[in-house]
Amino acid sequence: MQAKRVLVALAGTSADPDVINVAVSLAKPVKGEVIAVHVVEVPWHLALDAVLDAELDRGEELLDEAARVAEQAGMRIETELLQAREAAAAIVDTASEKKVDLIVIGMPFRRRMGRVYVGRTVQNVYVGAHCAVLAYRQESPE
Amino acid sequence: MTDEPKDIPSLEKRERLAGAKVGDRRVRIVRPGGGQFKKTHGHYVATERIFAEGRGLAGLWQRTVRLLVGRRLTTEAEGEERVPVATGLPILASDNISSSAYATEEAMRVLAIAGAAALSLTMPIAIAVVGVLAIVVLSESRVIRAYPNGGGSYLVARENHGTIAGLVAAAALLIDYILTVAVSTAAGVAAISSFVPAVHDVRVPVSLALIALITVGNLRGVREAGLLFAAPTYAYMVAMFGLIGFGLFRVVSGGAIEAAAPPEPFPPTGTEALTMFLVLRAFASGSVGLTGSEAVANGVPSFRKPETRNATITLVLMGTIFATVFLGITFLATRIGVVPDAHELETVNSLLTRSIVGDGSPWYYFVQIATAVILLLAANTGFTGFPRLASVLANDRFMPRHFADMGSRLAFNSGILFLAIVAGAVLAAFDGSVTALVPLYTIGVFLAFTLSQSGLVRRWLRERGRGWRASVVINSVGTLVTGVVLVVVAITKFAFGAWMVILVLPIIVWLLWSVHRHYRDVEDMLVLPSLTAAVPTVPQPVVIVPVSRIDRAAAQALAFARSISPHVKAVHIHTSRESGERFNERWQRFAPEIKLDLLESPYRSLLQPLLRYIDAVDKSDDRPITVVISEFVPAHWWEWILHSQTAVRLKAALLFRPNTIVIDVPYHPEDSADLVRGPD
Numbered sequence: 001m002q003a004k005r006v007l008v009a010l011a012g013t014s015a016d017p018d019v020i021n022v023a024v025s026l027a028k029p030v031k032g033e034v035i036a037v038h039v040v041e042v043p044w045h046l047a048l049d050a051v052l053d054a055e056l057d058r059g060e061e062l063l064d065e066a067a068r069v070a071e072q073a074g075m076r077i078e079t080e081l082l083q084a085r086e087a088a089a090a091i092v093d094t095a096s097e098k099k100v101d102l103i104v105i106g107m108p109f110r111r112r113m114g115r116v117y118v119g120r121t122v123q124n125v126y127v128g129a130h131c132a133v134l135a136y137r138q139e140s141p142e
Numbered sequence: 143m144t145d146e147p148k149d150i151p152s153l154e155k156r157e158r159l160a161g162a163k164v165g166d167r168r169v170r171i172v173r174p175g176g177g178q179f180k181k182t183h184g185h186y187v188a189t190e191r192i193f194a195e196g197r198g199l200a201g202l203w204q205r206t207v208r209l210l211v212g213r214r215l216t217t218e219a220e221g222e223e224r225v226p227v228a229t230g231l232p233i234l235a236s237d238n239i240s241s242s243a244y245a246t247e248e249a250m251r252v253l254a255i256a257g258a259a260a261l262s263l264t265m266p267i268a269i270a271v272v273g274v275l276a277i278v279v280l281s282e283s284r285v286i287r288a289y290p291n292g293g294g295s296y297l298v299a300r301e302n303h304g305t306i307a308g309l310v311a312a313a314a315l316l317i318d319y320i321l322t323v324a325v326s327t328a329a330g331v332a333a334i335s336s337f338v339p340a341v342h343d344v345r346v347p348v349s350l351a352l353i354a355l356i357t358v359g360n361l362r363g364v365r366e367a368g369l370l371f372a373a374p375t376y377a378y379m380v381a382m383f384g385l386i387g388f389g390l391f392r393v394v395s396g397g398a399i400e401a402a403a404p405p406e407p408f409p410p411t412g413t414e415a416l417t418m419f420l421v422l423r424a425f426a427s428g429s430v431g432l433t434g435s436e437a438v439a440n441g442v443p444s445f446r447k448p449e450t451r452n453a454t455i456t457l458v459l460m461g462t463i464f465a466t467v468f469l470g471i472t473f474l475a476t477r478i479g480v481v482p483d484a485h486e487l488e489t490v491n492s493l494l495t496r497s498i499v500g501d502g503s504p505w506y507y508f509v510q511i512a513t514a515v516i517l518l519l520a521a522n523t524g525f526t527g528f529p530r531l532a533s534v535l536a537n538d539r540f541m542p543r544h545f546a547d548m549g550s551r552l553a554f555n556s557g558i559l560f561l562a563i564v565a566g567a568v569l570a571a572f573d574g575s576v577t578a579l580v581p582l583y584t585i586g587v588f589l590a591f592t593l594s595q596s597g598l599v600r601r602w603l604r605e606r607g608r609g610w611r612a613s614v615v616i617n618s619v620g621t622l623v624t625g626v627v628l629v630v631v632a633i634t635k636f637a638f639g640a641w642m643v644i645l646v647l648p649i650i651v652w653l654l655w656s657v658h659r660h661y662r663d664v665e666d667m668l669v670l671p672s673l674t675a676a677v678p679t680v681p682q683p684v685v686i687v688p689v690s691r692i693d694r695a696a697a698q699a700l701a702f703a704r705s706i707s708p709h710v711k712a713v714h715i716h717t718s719r720e721s722g723e724r725f726n727e728r729w730q731r732f733a734p735e736i737k738l739d740l741l742e743s744p745y746r747s748l749l750q751p752l753l754r755y756i757d758a759v760d761k762s763d764d765r766p767i768t769v770v771i772s773e774f775v776p777a778h779w780w781e782w783i784l785h786s787q788t789a790v791r792l793k794a795a796l797l798f799r800p801n802t803i804v805i806d807v808p809y810h811p812e813d814s815a816d817l818v819r820g821p822d
Contacts, residue, residue, distance in 0.1 A: 081173070089166035094168070
C-alpha cells in the first residue's frame with residue numbers, strides 16, 4: 001500500500017514526535033504529503049466556534065513543533081487546527097475531505113485498571129475512518 | 143462562512159464545515175500569521191518569526207548583521223542585559239582605571255620642564271589629584287542616590303539650575319565621551335606602536351578599525367560588551383597590583399633599585415623656572431586621571447537591582463583601584479627616580495616596570511600588553527555613556543528621537559553609531575595624535591562636575607531632608623574643588639586646544655535647544671484639544687487618477703479610486719493632438735463612465751502640467767483632493783533603471799503640497815491576483 005496522503009492526528013502527548021516521524025517515513029519515499037491535525041474539543045456548554053485562546057495557542061504551538069520535527073526529518077508538512085465537539089469525528093471527516101490514504105494516530109503508553117488504555121478518540125477513529133488507520137502506541141516504559 | 147462571534151480575533155479566519163453526521167460539525171481555524179503573532183492577555187504579540195530572512199542581497203545583509211550583532215532580544219530580556227558589579231566595573235570604570243596608566247607621566251612631563259628636582263612635587267600633586275577624586279567619588283555617590291535613573295550631571299544641573307545649565311552639562315559630557323573614544327583609541331594604538339613601530343605609519347586606519355570593533359561589541363548589547371572587556375580590565379589590575387606590590391617589597395626590604403634610563407631623558411637642569419603656573423599645569427595634566435569617573439553615575443540603569451547600591455559599590459571600587467595604582471606608580475617612580483622621556487619614545491610606566499622587574503622579564507611584557515589593551519578598551523566607557531545620555535536627551539526632546547530607540551540587542555544603536563562616526567572623524571582630523579587630543583579632554587568633565595555638584599547643593603538646601611547639612615558640606619566642597627580644577631584646566635590648557643571645546647560647546651547647546659524648539663512646535667501643531675472630541679468627518683474627496691496607459695496597473699488604480707469616492711477624474715497627458723485622440727477613443731471603450739481630462743503638453747513636460755491641473759481642480763472644487771497614483775514595481779531592484787519613475791517623481795512633488803492626499807497603488811508583476819477581489 002502506498003501512503004501518498006497521510007493525516008497525522010496530534011493530541012499534544014509525548015507520542016507526537018514519534019507519530020510525525022512514522023508518517024514522514026511512510027510518505028517521504030513515495031513523495032507523498034503529510035497533514036498534521038490538532039482538534040480542540042469544545043465543551044457542550046460553549047458555542048462550537050467559541051474563542052478558546054489558550055487551547056488554540058497550545059494547538060498552534062504543537063502544530064509548529066510538529067512542522068519543525070518534520071522539517072528535521074526532511075519534509076514540509078501542512079497543518080490544520082480545528083474545533084469540534086468530538087476529536088475523532090473531526091479527524092475522520094477531515095481525512096475524508098482531504099482524501100487521505102492513511103490516518104496515523106498515536107497514543108502514549110497508559111494503563112487503566114491494569115490494562116493498556118487505548119482511549120476514546122483512537123477507538124472511534126479506528127471504527128469510523130473510511131481509509132486505513134495506523135495506531136502507534138509508545139513502547140512500555142518498563 | 144457563517145456569522146462569527148464578535149470577539150473573533152482580527153487575524154483569525156474561521157470556517158464552519160459540515161461533518162458526515164449531523165452533529166459532527168467542525169470549525170477550521172486559520173491563523174494567517176503563521177506563528178508570526180501570538181495572542182496574550184487579549185492582544186497580539188509579534189514573535190521572532192516576523193523577521194523572516196529575505197533572499198539575495200537583503201538576506202545576506204540580514205545574516206551578516208545577525209552574525210555580527212547576535213540574536214534579537216525581547217524587551218523583557220532587558221533585566222537580563224543589566225550587569226552586576228563584577229561586569230559593571232570593566233564597562234563603566236575602565237576609562238578611569240586606565241587613566242592611572244598615564245596620569246603620573248602627564249604630571250611628571252610638565253614638572254620635568256623645570257628640571258629633575260621639580261619631579262619631587264609629583265607625589266604631592268598625585269595626592270592632591272586623589273584628594274579631588276575622593277571628593278568627586280563622595281559627591282557622585284550623592285548623585286547616584288538622588289538620581290537613580292541615570293542621566294547624571296545633565297539631570298542634576300537641569301533640575302536644579304534650569305534647562306540651559308543642564309544642556310551645558312550635557313554638551314560638555316557629549317564632547318567628553320567623543321574625546322574619550324578618540325583619545326583612548328589613539329593612546330592604545332600608540333602603546334602598540336611602541337612594540338611594533340610599523341603601526342605608527344598606519345595609526346589612523348588601525349585606530350578606525352579598532353573603533354569599528356568596539357562599535358560591533360557594543361551593538362551586541364551592554365552585557366556582552368562587558369564580558370568582552372572584563373578580562374583585559376582585570377588583567378591590568380593584576381599586572382599593576384603585582385608590579386606595585388613587588389616594587390614596594392623591594393623598597394621596604396632595602397634593596398637599591400636602579401632607575402631605568404629613557405632613550406632621551408629630560409635635561410636635569412630644566413628649561414623653565416618652577417612657577418606656580420607650572421605646578422598648576424602639572425596638576426591639571428594629572429587631573430586627566432579623573433576623567434571617566436562620571437560614567438558610573440550616568441549609567442546607573444545599566445546595573446542589576448538594587449541599581450543604586452551596585453552603582454555606589456562600583457564607584458567606590460573604581461576610586462580605590464585608581465587611587466591605589468596612581469599613588470603606587472607615582473610613589474615608586476619618584477622614589478626610584480624615574481625621569482620621563484622628552485620625546486615620548488618610552489612611557490614612564492614602561493621605565494618603571496623595567497626598573498622594578500628588569501629588562502626582558504615576562505612580567506614587563508604582561509604589564510605593557512595589559513596597559514595597551516586597557517587603554518584601547520577605555521574607549522568603551524564612551525560607548526556606554528554617550529548612547530545612554532543621548533537617549534535621556536532624546537526622551538526629553540533635545541536630541542532626535544531615534545537616539546532613544548533600542549536596537550535588536552537592547553542597545554541604543556543610533557547613539558553608538560553616531561559616536562563611532564564622530565569619534566572616528568575627530569581622530570582622523572587630529573591624525574591620531576594623543577598629544578594633540580589630550581588638551582581638549584577633561585574640561586568637559588569638570589564643567590559637568592561643577593554644574594552637578596552645585597546643583598546638588600541647591601537641591602539639599604531646597605529639600606532639607608535627613609542629613610542635608612552633611613550633604614551640603616560634601617557637595618559645596620565638591621563644587622569648589624571641581625570649579626577650581628575647571629578654571630585651572632581651562633586656563634593652562636586654553637592655548638593648547640581647550641579653546642576648541644570652549645568654542646564648540648555653545649554651538650552644541652544651541653543645537654540641542656533648536657531640536658527641542660522644533661519638537662515643541664510640532665507638538666503644539668499636533669496636539670488634540672481633547673480626547674473626547676469626535677473624529678472629524680470629511681466630505682468624499684475628488685479623486686484624480688493620472689493615467690499614462692490603459693493597462694492592468696491603471697485599471698487597478700481606477701478601481702481603488704472608485705472604492706473611496708464616486709467623484710473620480712482620470713487625467714491623461716499627451717504630447718500631440720493625434721495621440722490624445724487615440725487615447726480618448728480607447729478610453730471610451732475601456733471606462734466611458736469615468737470622466738477623462740486630456741491635457742496636451744507641447745513642451746513634452748509631464749510633471750508641471752499635471753501639478754498645475756491639480757492646482758486648477760483644487761481652486762474650482764471645495765472638496766479635498768486625493769491623487770491616486772498607479773505604480774509599476776519591477777521584480778528586481780536593478781530593473782528600476784529601466785522605468786522612468788514618473789510615479790516616484792510625482793509623489794515627491796506632491797509630498798509638500800498642502801491639503802493633498804497621495805495614495806500609491808503599486809502593481810507587482812509577480813502578483814497575478816489583482817487588488818480587486820470579490821468576496822471569498
